[in-house]
Amino acid sequence: MSEPGSFPPTAPPPRRVEPGLYLVATPIGNLRDMTLRALDVLAAADLVLAEDTRVTAKLLTAYGLKAKLERCDDHASGRAAEQAIERLRNGEVVALVSDAGTPLVSDPGFVVARAVIAEGLPVHPIPGPSSLLAALCIAGLPADRVLFAGFLPPKTAGRTAALEGLKGQRQTLVFFESGPRLRDSLTDMAAVLGPRPAAVARELTKLYEECVRGSLNELAVDPRLDAPKGEIVVVIGPGEAEEATQADADAALTDALTRLSTGEAASEVARALGLNRKTLYRRALELQGK
DSSP states (O other), X not given: OOOOOOOXXXXXOOOOOOXXXXXXXXXSSOGGGOOHHHHHHHHHOSEEEESSHHHHHHHHXXXXXXXXXXXXXXXXXXXXXXXXXXXXXXXXXXXXXXXXXXXXXXXXXXXXXXXXXHTTOOEEEEOOOOHHHHHHHHHOSOOSSEEEEEEOOSSHXXXXXXXXXXXXXXXXXXXEEOHHHHHXXXXXXXXXXXXXXXXXXXXXXXXXXEEEEEEHHXXXXXXXXXXXXXXXXXXXXXXXXXXXXXXXXXXXXXXXXXXXXXXXXXXXXXXXXXXXXXXXXXXXXXXXXX
């Protein structure tokens, strides 16, 4: 087993890299964002599984590292999983990286990690750069409750259907998107979700990093977002909660009364729908014919 190299002498000393699968986050644009622990693992790896071996080879070269590289993209993830399991059973260190950012987030490495976990073999995260988190940091939108939805379907019909399914969510929504599709996606987002506050972040950590903020209606016609270059993250603020109707309250009370006492049912529905408990308690009695 290889020992990790010694990086800046003032940094905490590296620990021995034990056998296992390491999910290594890599820079999303700025090579200075590579963590010391990621370098330790890559230096010690007996095998590095990469989404694109050419991209990862350049990354390793930038840090003076060499490693055996094998492809792990959508077409090779099954074979990569077999290789990883074989290596791990032999007590070796396997690192898995994506082209940029944190592996497994909209990434074929998921197949490998799931297979290794199913075999009861060790899997370790090596946290670091993430375009999702970077975009959330600068979007200026609530980040306490977040739903990451990856890439939307490429065509308007599928995209609209997917957005309709997310319309009722009361969290900040995060999507990945490509430059050529961005304009159409923003137009569909505005049509389905309305004028919610949003932000479009691109080229994060790079020289021409940009974050355009505004309502979805404004962003959908902003000339700066007409097929821009680079990796793109769209962050959309949560929608306004719709006021519950009497029918909503009755349905919720009817369900709750099958499991709870009258008072408990009224309390549960009051919390869920934001309605007055006393009013709900009286209505619950009416529904029970009391």
